Amino acid sequence: MQRARIIYNPTSGRELFKRHIPEVLMKLEAAGYETSCHATKGPGDATIAASLAANRGFDVVIAAGGDGTINEVVNGLAIHEVRPKLGIIPVGTTNDFARAIKANGSIDKAVDIIAAGYSKKMDIGKVNDQYFINIAGGGRLTELTYEVPSKLKTVLGQLAYYIKGVEMLPTLKPTPVKIEYDGKLFEGEVMLFLVANTNSVGGFERLAPKADLADGLFDFLILKKANMADFLRIATLVLRGEHLNDDLIIYTKANRIKVTSDEKVQLNLDGEFGGVLPAEFINYYQHIEVFVPKDF
Numbered sequence: 415m416q417r418a419r420i421i422y423n424p425t426s427g428r429e430l431f432k433r434h435i436p437e438v439l440m441k442l443e444a445a446g447y448e449t450s451c452h453a454t455k456g457p458g459d460a461t462i463a464a465s466l467a468a469n470r471g472f473d474v475v476i477a478a479g480g481d482g483t484i485n486e487v488v489n490g491l492a493i494h495e496v497r498p499k500l501g502i503i504p505v506g507t508t509n510d511f512a513r514a515i516k517a518n519g520s521i522d523k524a525v526d527i528i529a530a531g532y533s534k535k536m537d538i539g540k541v542n543d544q545y546f547i548n549i550a551g552g553g554r555l556t557e558l559t560y561e562v563p564s565k566l567k568t569v570l571g572q573l574a575y576y577i578k579g580v581e582m583l584p585t586l587k588p589t590p591v592k593i594e595y596d597g598k599l600f601e602g603e604v605m606l607f608l609v610a611n612t613n614s615v616g617g618f619e620r621l622a623p624k625a626d627l628a629d630g631l632f633d634f635l636i637l638k639k640a641n642m643a644d645f646l647r648i649a650t651l652v653l654r655g656e657h658l659n660d661d662l663i664i665y666t667k668a669n670r671i672k673v674t675s676d677e678k679v680q681l682n683l684d685g686e687f688g689g690v691l692p693a694e695f696i697n698y699y700q701h702i703e704v705f706v707p708k709d710f
């Protein structure tokens with residue numbers, strides 16, 4: 415019998431996962447898994463729990479939470495030679511990664527995907543000493559994701575991000591950066607830069623439309639210095655997926671990207687604070703095997 419470890423964040427999203435545990439365990443049991451659970455106690459705990467599960471020889475680790483919890487679990491698994499497969503049960507606020515692998519919608523659907531047993535090896539990114547699976551970025555705009563208080567997300571869900579975004583608009587200012595990517599150099603002021611592994615970023619599925627999860631390459635997007643009118647124009651284009659040819663956008667694929675700045679610039683990894691520049695983003699080719707729908 416295979417062994418699965420569920421690592422769940424009791425505070426994720428609208429805090430509903432706990433009451434679904436009995437039916438989740440029953441489904442996994444029927445699929446041939448002996449399953450146990452670990453409830454995370456605070457920031458960083460999912461990383462420790464995932465690493466422990468790898469050490470104990472679990473075949474599968476299931477991250478039940480939002481993108482922050484998935485990120486922590488990936489950080490716990492990625493350092494090991496032999497890595498358990500990763501299952502995702504999305505119960506967070508945005509669930510970008512689950513959307514990217516088409517495992518979003520309901521807890522039931524996500525567990526069915528794990529039980530069915532189809533998996534795919536996927537790239538992950540490493541920056542300085544941390545891993546990410548969905549997206550890394552920098553620039554004032556990306557700070558929005560961790561400025562939204564958890565309680566507000568519990569009550570309002572994704573709306574909380576939009577409210578915070580509108581509130582932040584007047585304070586957005588460009589950041590001077592130097593970026594080296596695959597032998598090329600960009601030097602100038604940017605509103606944000608994004609290093610994407612999936613096409614699902616902040617709930618906007620068309621932001622990095624060509625992202626491929628298993629090609630060994632990041633989709634790399636820079637939004638150059640923009641005024642408020644430019645910014646609103648590009649935001650509208652992003653919604654339609656028509657921003658890639660805009661003069662203020664640089665969009666390319668790269669597997670190694672180095673970013674420095676004379677200013678203090680915070681990094682965002684999978685929606686959470688991830689340290690500051692300087693940073694070197696490196697793509698780890700097909701490093702984690704993730705359960706996906708059969709037709710993914």
Ligand SMILES: Nc1ncnc2c1ncn2[C@@H]1O[C@H](COP(=O)(O)OP(=O)(O)OP(=O)(O)O)[C@@H](O)[C@H]1O
Nearest residue numbers: 427454455456457479480481482483506507508509
């Ligand atoms: N018991 C806990 N109490 C408070 N915070 C916790 C606890 N366990 C984990 N956390 C922290 O909560 C953070 C956010 O969790 P998570 O991403 O799962 O949910 P979310 O914020 O609702 O969803 P999303 O990331 O999709 O917006 C995690 O990065 C983790 O550090």
